[in-house]
Amino acid sequence: MRNSREKIPLKQGIAELFSEQSLDAAQLRQLRAAADQGLPQRPDRRRWLGAAAVLVAGAGVGIWATRRSSGEQNLMAMAEEIAYNHLSYRTVDVAGSSIAELRPAFASLGFSLLDAPADPVLEGAELVGGRFCSVASVPAVQLRYRSADGDVTLCQARFDPVRHREAPDMAVTAAPATVHARGMRVSLCHTQGVFVAVAAA
């Protein structure tokens, strides 16, 4: 749940209004079929009925009232991408044993690396270094940790409310979302304007 009284930048607020607006799978299939077959069927009556409803209701009908979440799909897609990055990890772009050491090297991405979150899988893990990657088409850093239980990936990116939609705000939920993908457990959230994800087997 977002805090409705929280002050946010206008741009972020508008982006949030649209962040959950998406076509569902059935609608996408319908559009693809129309485009593929070249035989579109215009749902005119529904459009004009809708137009009438909108006119009667006036501009006061807000789009957010009918938002439907596509968040789970997006969370799953991000988890898939992060798990893939973890499993296909090659070499670090910058070696380092502490976040503070790596911070200047990745500052060019437009955000400052946060300290590692208090995730049990990171306890006692040793930071090896980081490499440039992306999450949901947003430039990101993939930090690699090594622990007795195996390697752990900590991903960070400048938070994008649209592309990283449904990643929980730690200031509100106090707990990340956890998704399983490719045999990995991936937890995702955002805090202090940074998208944060942890992937471990």
Next chain:
Amino acid sequence: MIALKDADYQRAYRYATALCGDRDLAFDLVHTAVANWLQASPRGVDDPLSYFLRIVRNCFIADVRRASLLRWSPLEDADGVIATDLAPLEETWLQRDQLERIWSTLGAAEREVLFLWAVEGYTIDEISRQTGTARGTLLTRLHRMRKRFAPDGAANAVGEKS
């Protein structure tokens, strides 16, 4: 024939939602735009998505057949210095519920411009090209609109008195 991707449909749908303010209407609008896209059979288009978004916009205008829906809401006359870019909007902060209240008072043209700026990340020049509105006119309107998002403007817009 250029094929649109799923992501293109999603972006067009959000744009249509900004124009219509209604999910079902937005889907129908995109559906109609696909039909027009097929009829146009565009070839050699540099930016297929921009082209498709213009079709969506044209369909909205044509279907609704009410130019008044695209009229900007009456606002107080602008005073003070008018910005030359979108920086003042970038610096505007407000509460989520305040934004939702003000958003419900905006017209289609206002929602469209704010959507293109905040969601699509368009510059003022790109918005000008997309909407066919002169850059100076857009800046003047955005300057006026910004007053709505100021605390006093919001109260006026929704009829509240603090």
